[in-house]
Amino acid sequence: MHHTVSTPAGSGVGRATAAALAVQFGFAIAVIACAAAGLFLPVLFTWRWRGFEPRQAIVPLVQFTMLGMGLTLTAADFRRVLATPGVVALGVAAQFGIMPLAGWAFTRLFGLTGEVAAGLILVGSCPGGVSSNVIAYVARANVPLSVTLTACTTLLSPLVTPLAMRLLAGRDVPIEAGDMCRSIVWVILAPVLAGLVINALAPGLARRLSRVLPPVAMASIGVIIAITVALAAADLRRVGPPLVAAAVCHNATGFLLGYAAARAARLDVRDARTLSIEVGIQNGGMATALALGPLHSPAAALAAAVFGPWSALAAALLAAGWSIRPVRVGTGAPRA
Numbered sequence: 001m002h003h004t005v006s007t008p009a010g011s012g013v014g015r016a017t018a019a020a021l022a023v024q025f026g027f028a029i030a031v032i033a034c035a036a037a038g039l040f041l042p043v044l045f046t047w048r049w050r051g052f053e054p055r056q057a058i059v060p061l062v063q064f065t066m067l068g069m070g071l072t073l074t075a076a077d078f079r080r081v082l083a084t085p086g087v088v089a090l091g092v093a094a095q096f097g098i099m100p101l102a103g104w105a106f107t108r109l110f111g112l113t114g115e116v117a118a119g120l121i122l123v124g125s126c127p128g129g130v131s132s133n134v135i136a137y138v139a140r141a142n143v144p145l146s147v148t149l150t151a152c153t154t155l156l157s158p159l160v161t162p163l164a165m166r167l168l169a170g171r172d173v174p175i176e177a178g179d180m181c182r183s184i185v186w187v188i189l190a191p192v193l194a195g196l197v198i199n200a201l202a203p204g205l206a207r208r209l210s211r212v213l214p215p216v217a218m219a220s221i222g223v224i225i226a227i228t229v230a231l232a233a234a235d236l237r238r239v240g241p242p243l244v245a246a247a248v249c250h251n252a253t254g255f256l257l258g259y260a261a262a263r264a265a266r267l268d269v270r271d272a273r274t275l276s277i278e279v280g281i282q283n284g285g286m287a288t289a290l291a292l293g294p295l296h297s298p299a300a301a302l303a304a305a306v307f308g309p310w311s312a313l314a315a316a317l318l319a320a321g322w323s324i325r326p327v328r329v330g331t332g333a334p335r336a
Contacts, residue, residue, distance in 0.1 A: 017323055020138045021316065024131070027218050028312035034222035035309050038229030039237075045230035054227045058292060061220040062285040063191040066154075068213035069130045070195020071206045073151055080148040087271060091149040092156065094261045094279050099124035100164040102253045107172075109249075110242040116235065118169040118295065119303035120246055122287045125164035127153035129281040130217075135315045139322035141273035149278045154192060157286070158184040179294045187289045221285060221308070228288050228305040231298035239302075247307040251314055254280035270327045281315055284308035 038045055045054050081088045103124030107117035128150045136146035153160075161184060162177035169175060199206040229236060236243070258279030262272035284304040291301035 017138055020134055021320055021323065024134060024138065024312070024316040024319065027131075027221075028309065028316050030218070031222050031225050031309040031312055034226040035229050035305055038226035038305070039233050042230035042233045045227045054223075055231060055292060058224050058227060059187055059289050061224055062187055062289045064213075065130065065217040065220055065285055066188050067191040067195045068210070068217045069150070069154070070192035071199050071210050071213065072133075073147070073192070073196045074199060077144070077148050077151050080144060081152065084145070086265075087145065087267065088148060088152060090261065090265055090267075091145070091275050091278055092152055094258050094275055095128055095149070095153045096125075096156070096160050096164065098257045098261070098279055099250070099254055099282065100168055102250050102257075104168040106246040106250050106253075110246040112239065112242060112246060114172055115295070115297040115299040116239050116243060116302060118165070118172040119287070119291055119297070119300035120243070120250065120307070121169040121172070122161075122165060122290060122295075122300060123247075123282050123284065123303045123307045124250060125161045125168070126283040126286045126290075127157045127161075128278045129283045129311075131312065131315070132277050132281040135277050135281065135319045136274055138316075138319040139273050139277060140270070140326050141277060141322070142270050143274075145271060145274045146278060149274070151192075153278075154188060154283070157283075158189060161286075161290075173295060173297065173300065176294060180290060183290060183293045184286070187293070188283075188286050224285055224288055225305045225308055228292075228298065228301045231292075232302050235299045236302055236305075243302060243306055244310070247303060247310055248314075251280055251307060251311045254282075255314070255318060268327070273322055277315065277318070280318075281311055282307065284311075 047054065100121060101124075103121040107113075107120050112120060130150060132150055133143060133146050135141075136143045158181045162175070162180040165180065166175045166177050195206070198209075255276045259272045259276035261279075262275040267275070282304075284307060287304035287307075288301045291297055291304065
């Protein structure tokens, strides 16, 4: 068990936490508004001009977001695997064990079938979302561990995600594991590695870009969600209530079982919060790109468009609650 260190209670840190929380709530509201725009004004996101359609922007926008993640990574984030191999292994196992199976279970529980069901399983089969690191900071969790887990699950996703989809969603839609693996390497892994190289060779440039990219990446996620909902607005109206219910339960299961797995393994509260956040927040941009790419299905992308806004709001609420319950130094127990 690792000793925990509470976040300093200085006014500067308090203001920084409040600012990060405000940004997260603002982001959640913005992506919900984008989803509503896609549903009620789909014409804004489904036009065609000289052969170009907005859906063609999704892959570059996802790559741009993943480049931003890569720019924040350093060799230290991967050395942490050697320093705490058991904790990292548990986090990776929880991410790829809990969420794909939970996605499959809730599709059956709520009667989702075909491409829509495959979409929810796809969300669960993706690695942790990049926003988990900000949430970990606000929630007074272990931010370095959060960064390492996000990086590790992302690097493993070209192998694990296609395998999980083949096993769990193969009856719902045809799964070409090879095509999916190649898409993940191109859309996700390549920009992350590019960002890592830039950070290693030109750290000054990486720092400057890292100050600019986060708000642009947030806007990109909103645009992706709006386009996705617009492309399958009719399907969303047809399966909306059960899909929303399944996504809410899926997200809550990730938060709950991620925390429970950590505590069962005798990790302290700070690391348990981290695993909860990592398991509960998924890379919705990746799920969208794969649904529209290898799966060729706007309906399969709907789950990511529903799960993403909800998980952003739920994560902000969870982080707000944990932010007022700091962890005592060396005890692992939350203050009352």
